[in-house]
Amino acid sequence: xxxxKADFFIFSACATLISQEPSAYTFDVQxxxxxxxxxxxxxxxxxxxxxxxxxxxxSILTKxxxxxxxxxxxxAFVTIEKGEEIGPISRSLFxxxxxxxxIRADTRLLDKLMYRANIDHTIPYQEKELTLVxxxxxxxxxxxxxxxxxxxxxxxxxxIQYGYADNTTVYxxxxxxxxxxxxxxxxxxxxxxxxxxxxxxKNYSITLEFDDDKYF
Numbered sequence: 001x002x003x004x005k006a007d008f009f010i011f012s013a014c015a016t017l018i019s020q021e022p023s024a025y026t027f028d029v030q031x032x033x034x035x036x037x038x039x040x041x042x043x044x045x046x047x048x049x050x051x052x053x054x055x056x057x058x059s060i061l062t063k064x065x066x067x068x069x070x071x072x073x074x075x076a077f078v079t080i081e082k083g084e085e086i087g088p089i090s091r092s093l094f095x096x097x098x099x100x101x102x103i104r105a106d107t108r109l110l111d112k113l114m115y116r117a118n119i120d121h122t123i124p125y126q127e128k129e130l131t132l133v134x135x136x137x138x139x140x141x142x143x144x145x146x147x148x149x150x151x152x153x154x155x156x157x158x159x160i161q162y163g164y165a166d167n168t169t170v171y172x173x174x175x176x177x178x179x180x181x182x183x184x185x186x187x188x189x190x191x192x193x194x195x196x197x198x199x200x201x202k203n204y205s206i207t208l209e210f211d212d213d214k215y216f
Contacts, residue, residue, distance in 0.1 A: 047211035051117050052203035054110055057212055061107045068100040106214075113208040121206055123198045132199060139195045146188035153182025 049057065075093050078086055118132040125135060155178045161170040 047209070047213065048207040049210050049212050050204050051114065051206040051208060052200065053212070054114050054117075054208055054210065055203065057210075057215060058107070058110055058114065060215060061103055061110065064103055065100065065107070068096055068103065071096050072100070110208075110210060113210055117206050117208060121202060123202050125195060125198065132202065135195060135199050139192050139199065142188050142192035142195065146185045146192060149181045149185035149188060152176065153178050153180075153185050 071091075072093065075089070075091060075096055078089075080086060115133075118136065120131075122129040122131050123135055124130075125138075130138065152174075155174050156172075157174050157178060159172045161172050
């Protein structure tokens, strides 16, 4: 149900269109989109994406920004012979800069919405409620710890060290039990995978008010 007057207006507009052309339109309640049944969508003011989609979109926008920066370097200069006139340019420096500014503005908005969601929403983990930002960092730390424990777990308990004097035998002795660290590394990886799955599931349940029509 609509939560305010603006939402009520949007839903009313959708209902009117659907009633007029029921075979042509349907309404996606989860994402607040009026969809054409032929596959093309008409995104409304209430356009939303979930947090998982936002994470993917952020990657797309970052890649596009890098591409436009490279394009600026290409279109900013032209090589001609002395006295030769510059021919028509299909895409000017101004055009590229304008698109880049728009994408950077969308990136800032998306970042703000994602950061807010990661702070405001929580997931249960080991009898605690972790904010998403804490959970993401914890998953990263668990993987880093697992990598270190794997390295220790692959070591020999006692290993001869070569390169010393012929009459001297030198050993490197582990001050820990490698097998114990190998087992702990596997457990840490499982914890990281479980936590990542919880984060991903939560991301699909969180919606952000962001119009991604220009990118999808």
